[in-house]
Amino acid sequence: MHTKSLAQLxxxxxxxxxxxxxxxxxxxxxxDEFGPDLNCFITTTADLALQQAQAADARIAAxxxxxxxxxxxxxxxIFCTRGVRTSCGSRxxxxxxxxxxSNVSEQLARAGMVMLGKTNMDEFAMGSSNETSYYGxxxxxxxLAAVPGGSSGxxxxxxxxxxxxxATGTDTGGSIRQPAALCGITGIKPTYxxxxxxxxxxxxxxxxxxxxxxQSAEDAALVLGAMAGFxxxxxxxxxxxxxxxxxxxxxxxxxxxxxxxKEYFSDGLDNEMARVIDDAxxxxxxxxxxxxxISLPNTTLAVPTYYVVAPAECxxxxxxxxxxxxxxxxxxxxDLEDLYKRSRGEGFxxxxxxxxxxxxxxxxxGYYDAYxxxxxxxxxxxSDDFKQAFEQVDVIMGPTSPSxxxxxxxxxxxxxxxxxxxxxxIAVNLAGLPGMSVPAGFINELPAxxxxxxxxxxxxxxxxxxxxxxxxxxxxxxxPEQFS
Amino acid sequence: MxxxxxxxxxxxxxxxxxxxxxxxxxTAYGAEPNTQACAVDLGLPGVLPVLNEQAVVMASRFGLAIxxxxxxxxxxxxxxxxxxxxxxxxxxxxxxxxxxxxxxIEIELEDGSSKTIGITRAHLEEDAGKSLHEDFHDxxxxxxxxxxxxxxxxxxxxxMRSPAEAVAYMKKIHSLVRYIEIxxxxxxxxxxxxxxxxxxxxxxxxxxxxxxxxxxINSFRFVEKAIQYEIERQIDVLEGGGEVVQETxxxxxxxxxxxxxxxxxxxxDYRYFPDPDLLPLEVDAAFLEEVRKTLPELPDExxxxxxxxxxxxxxxxxxxxxxxxxxxxYEDAASAGGDQPKLVANWVSGELAALxxxxxxxxxxxxxxxxxxxxxxxxxxxxxISGKIAKTVFEAMWNGEGDADAIIxxxxxxxxxxxxxxxxxxxxxxxxxxxxxEQLLAGKDKLMGFFVGQVMKATQGKANPGxxxxxxxxxxxxx
Numbered sequence: 014m015h016t017k018s019l020a021q022l023x024x025x026x027x028x029x030x031x032x033x034x035x036x037x038x039x040x041x042x043x044x045d046e047f048g049p050d051l052n053c054f055i056t057t058t059a060d061l062a063l064q065q066a067q068a069a070d071a072r073i074a075a076x077x078x079x080x081x082x083x084x085x086x087x088x089x090x091i092f093c094t095r096g097v098r099t100s101c102g103s104r105x106x107x108x109x110x111x112x113x114x115s116n117v118s119e120q121l122a123r124a125g126m127v128m129l130g131k132t133n134m135d136e137f138a139m140g141s142s143n144e145t146s147y148y149g150x151x152x153x154x155x156x157l158a159a160v161p162g163g164s165s166g167x168x169x170x171x172x173x174x175x176x177x178x179x180a181t182g183t184d185t186g187g188s189i190r191q192p193a194a195l196c197g198i199t200g201i202k203p204t205y206x207x208x209x210x211x212x213x214x215x216x217x218x219x220x221x222x223x224x225x226x227x228q229s230a231e232d233a234a235l236v237l238g239a240m241a242g243f244x245x246x247x248x249x250x251x252x253x254x255x256x257x258x259x260x261x262x263x264x265x266x267x268x269x270x271x272x273x274x275k276e277y278f279s280d281g282l283d284n285e286m287a288r289v290i291d292d293a294x295x296x297x298x299x300x301x302x303x304x305x306x307i308s309l310p311n312t313t314l315a316v317p318t319y320y321v322v323a324p325a326e327c328x329x330x331x332x333x334x335x336x337x338x339x340x341x342x343x344x345x346x347x348d349l350e351d352l353y354k355r356s357r358g359e360g361f362x363x364x365x366x367x368x369x370x371x372x373x374x375x376x377x378x379g380y381y382d383a384y385x386x387x388x389x390x391x392x393x394x395x396s397d398d399f400k401q402a403f404e405q406v407d408v409i410m411g412p413t414s415p416s417x418x419x420x421x422x423x424x425x426x427x428x429x430x431x432x433x434x435x436x437x438x439i440a441v442n443l444a445g446l447p448g449m450s451v452p453a454g455f456i457n458e459l460p461a462x463x464x465x466x467x468x469x470x471x472x473x474x475x476x477x478x479x480x481x482x483x484x485x486x487x488x489x490x491x492x493p494e495q496f497s
Numbered sequence: 498m499x500x501x502x503x504x505x506x507x508x509x510x511x512x513x514x515x516x517x518x519x520x521x522x523x524t525a526y527g528a529e530p531n532t533q534a535c536a537v538d539l540g541l542p543g544v545l546p547v548l549n550e551q552a553v554v555m556a557s558r559f560g561l562a563i564x565x566x567x568x569x570x571x572x573x574x575x576x577x578x579x580x581x582x583x584x585x586x587x588x589x590x591x592x593x594x595x596x597x598x599x600x601x602i603e604i605e606l607e608d609g610s611s612k613t614i615g616i617t618r619a620h621l622e623e624d625a626g627k628s629l630h631e632d633f634h635d636x637x638x639x640x641x642x643x644x645x646x647x648x649x650x651x652x653x654x655x656x657m658r659s660p661a662e663a664v665a666y667m668k669k670i671h672s673l674v675r676y677i678e679i680x681x682x683x684x685x686x687x688x689x690x691x692x693x694x695x696x697x698x699x700x701x702x703x704x705x706x707x708x709x710x711x712x713x714i715n716s717f718r719f720v721e722k723a724i725q726y727e728i729e730r731q732i733d734v735l736e737g738g739g740e741v742v743q744e745t746x747x748x749x750x751x752x753x754x755x756x757x758x759x760x761x762x763x764x765x766d767y768r769y770f771p772d773p774d775l776l777p778l779e780v781d782a783a784f785l786e787e788v789r790k791t792l793p794e795l796p797d798e799x800x801x802x803x804x805x806x807x808x809x810x811x812x813x814x815x816x817x818x819x820x821x822x823x824x825x826x827y828e829d830a831a832s833a834g835g836d837q838p839k840l841v842a843n844w845v846s847g848e849l850a851a852l853x854x855x856x857x858x859x860x861x862x863x864x865x866x867x868x869x870x871x872x873x874x875x876x877x878x879x880x881x882i883s884g885k886i887a888k889t890v891f892e893a894m895w896n897g898e899g900d901a902d903a904i905i906x907x908x909x910x911x912x913x914x915x916x917x918x919x920x921x922x923x924x925x926x927x928x929x930x931x932x933x934x935e936q937l938l939a940g941k942d943k944l945m946g947f948f949v950g951q952v953m954k955a956t957q958g959k960a961n962p963g964x965x966x967x968x969x970x971x972x973x974x975x976x
Contacts, residue, residue: 218773
C-alpha cells in the first residue's frame, strides 16, 4: 500500500479496497517503526489523523470525494496548524501552538487530506543538511550516516522512506529541491507568488515558496493543483488561475528546447554528477528534445547575493521572537534588555544567530548601500540572465546539487562550504522562477537529482517534462531497501 | 544677541478607517486591552500584512488637498527596533518613497497676514501598541489594541519662525484633516499629535542651528509652551558658551519642561529596508480622479472665496473657515442676513464665538441658529434696532426666547425713528441742562456724548444714535 502513487491510492479508496482509516493506520505504523531512527518527524498527530480519516471515509462514502480525499500527508513544521505545535525546528517555538491554519495546510485539508504529523527541518529553514534543527539531525534513508539535505529534510526523508505518500516543503534557496535530490524523490518549488505564504513562518519573505515533495511528477501535479491559487491574505500572491497540471502531463516533448547553461557544466562539476546529468539529458534527446547551450553569466553571483538578501530579510522577520508574547522566554529576566538578550540567545541556534548577525550588519547605516542595495542590483542581473535564456529555450536543466548527500557533521563546521551546496538552486529563488528536482541516478549508492527550471508560471511544462522523463526511467520508484 | 527660532513639525494624524492599516481588526478607541488585536497585530509567526485601501484613499485626499503629488509608486519599508509594544520588532512605514510628496499650506497670523508653510512629505505607517506601567506590580502590561492603527505622518519644512506660527500651522493641519474627513482630530485620544524640531540661530544667519526634536506634544497649548521652553533653553545654552546637542527631548506638560531622552549617538539604527511582504503601492490617475471628485471645497479655497465673495479680510476669512461647520454656519447666516456679510462675520466671530467659547460649545451646538443670527443682522441693517439693542436681542435669542423679530416685538425694542418724538425728548433735555448747553456752545465738544447719552437713556436705547446726533446739532445751532 505504501508504495502506491496518489492516483492508485485514490482509486483504492474510491473502489473500497481500503479505507482512509486503514491507510492512515498503515502510515502511522510505519512512522512508529522507522520514524525514530530517521528522526524525520517532530510531532505526529495520530488522533487527529484518524479523525480526519474517518471524515474522509464519510466523504468518500457520500460520493463527495476529490482525488486527494483520504490520502495522508505530512507537513513541514513551518506551516502553522491550528491546535498543533508549530516549532519551525527551533527551541524558540517549541511551545508554540498556532491559533490559526496556514493557507497551504488549510487547502489540503479542504481537499480531504489527512495530516499524519509535522516533519523535522533546519531551524527556521536555515540550513542545507537538516543538522541545525533543535530536534536533532535527520538521517538519510539511503545511508543513515548521511544528511538528507535541507531545510525540508524531514519531509524529503518521510517521503523517501514511504512514511507518508507526500509531504509539503518550503524552498527559500533550494530547501525543497536539494533534499529531494539527496533523498531520491521529486520536489517542485513553484513560481514565487503561485502558492500563498499565509501561515508559513517566514524566513526570507521575497524568496520563500511552498511546494509538494512527492514520489513522482504526477503526484506533484495533483498536489500542487490543490496548494496553488490566489489568497488575498498574502499580498505577494499572484491572482492568476491555476491550470489543470494533470491535463498537461502527457504532452510529448518533441521540439522541446532544453537550455544547458555552460556555467553549470564547468570544470568544477564532479565527474560522476556530470555523467548522471548527461545520461538524463540523453533521455530527453531521445524523446525528441532539442539541446541548446546557453549562458547564465552571473551564476557565480547567486550565492553571495543570496547570503545578503536572505539574512537581511530574516534578521527582520525573526525580530518578533522576543520572548514577550509567545515562544521561548528565558528564566527570571532581570529587565527588558535581559529578557531580549537571553530569550533570543537561548532560543535560537547558532546558524540562525549567524544569519541574524549577517543580515543586521548588511542593513546597518553605512553598509546598506554596499550590501543590501548592491545585492538587489545583482538580483536583477541574475533575473535578466534567465529572462534572456528563456527567449531561446523552454526549460533549463542541470544538476540540483553539486554532490550527493554528504555525511552528518562533514560540513557543519564550515558554513561557506555548506552554503555552496545550494549553488544551482539559489539563483532560481532570486529570480522567482519555478524549479524542480527529479531523481536521475545514483552515485555511490546515494541518489542524485536533475534540476529543471522553467519560466514564470510555467509549472505545467515543468511537470510535463518531469513526468515524461519518469515514464522512461524508474529512478523515482527506487526505495531504500531497509524501508521498502 | 538677537536669536531667530526655526521650527519644523512632524504631525501624526490617525486615519479614520474602520479597520487597521494591515489587518481587519477594528480601530475603535477605548476597548478592553488586547480585544482588538488579531493575529497580524500580535505579530504571530507566518501572518502577513494586507494594505487597507481606505488608508490609501485618505492619504491621497490629503495629498490632493495640499497640492502635492500623490506618488504613482510608493514603497512600504520596515523600521526595525525592539520594544514590547512593537509586536513584530519592526514598524511598517514609508521611508524613501512616501505616498505624498511636496505640498504647502497657508496659515493666518494674528496680525492679519498670511504665510505659506511647505510640507515636505506625508507617509503612511502603522501605530505601535501601548505599554502600561501602572497596575502591574513591577511588571509592564502591553495593550496592542492600537497596534496597526493607520497613521499619516505629515512632515513640514522648517518654515516656522515662532511658537505662534507653529500653533497656527498645527491648527491649520488639524482643520484640514477634519475638513477632508480623514481624521477625527481628537487630541485627548491621541488621534492627532506632533513632534517639533526646534533650533535657533543668530538673526540674519543663513545656516540652521543644531536642532532638538521634542516628542509627545498632544495639544495646541503644549506645542506653544514646549517650543517656548526649548527656545529659552537653547538660548541659555548658547549664551552660556555651550553647544546645543542633536537629541530627542521629551516634553513634560506637568512640569512644563523638555528633557533629554536620547542623543544622536544613542539613536537607534532603524535598518530601514523595503518590506518584502508588501508590493510597491501603485496609485494611478483614474484612482486619483475618483478621490478628487469626493473632496469638499478646501479651507484655503473657501477662505479666498470668502474674501472675494463677502469682502472679508484674510484674517476674518481664515477664522470663519477654520472648520467646515463654522464656514457653513457663516454662509447660512450671511444669506439670511441680507446684504451684510461683514456685519454677519463680526457677529459670528465676535458675540457668538465668545458665548460658545464661554459655554464650551461647538458651532453645531449653538442655541442661536444661523437663520436667527441672520434675522438679527437684518434688523440692525434696516435700523429697526441699534447695535446696542442688538446685543440684548442676541442674549434673549441665546436664552431661547425666540427669533429677533419676536423678541423685538415682545420687548418693545424697536428703534424710534419718528423725528418729532426724538425732537421732543431733545428739547426736554436741553431745557433741563442749561449749564451743559452753555459749556458745549463755548466749545467743550466732548459734552455731545453726554447729550446723546441722555437722549438714549430717556428713550431706553430705542432712538437711533446717529439720528439723535444730527438732530441735537441742529437744535443747538439754533441756540
